[in-house]
Amino acid sequence: MKLIMAIIKPFRLDAVRDALTEIGVQGLTVSEVKGYGRQKGHTEVYRGTEYAISFLPKLKIEVVVEAASAGRAVAAITAAAESGQIGDGKIFVVNVEQAVRIRTGETDNEAL
Secondary structure, three states: EEEEEEEEEEEHHHHHHHHHHHHOOOEEEEEEEEOOOOOOOOOEOOOEEEEEEEEEEEEEEEEEEHHHHHHHHHHHHHHHHHOOOOOEEEEEEEEEEOOEEEOOOOOOHHHH
């Protein structure tokens, strides 16, 4: 099993969710996060005063899939989250040793 963590722009969430649903992903977790990458934030003007925004709002999507499906999931996220602008995000793929569905006790792929 693989844990896929994707950091994306907030307005791309619906497209990413739809793309993952189309390939059969049944559940995901979304968290509101803040951060920056190469862009190092940006500046905004509010009531005539310029402010430096160091941490930009992003969404972190986490989904666990069977190892064989990880490539398709990454491709779906990439296609749906890409806007062509700086700050589109990153995807990380991590091995998962075990998964347990608390309600039934099912483990690993059956728990997904």
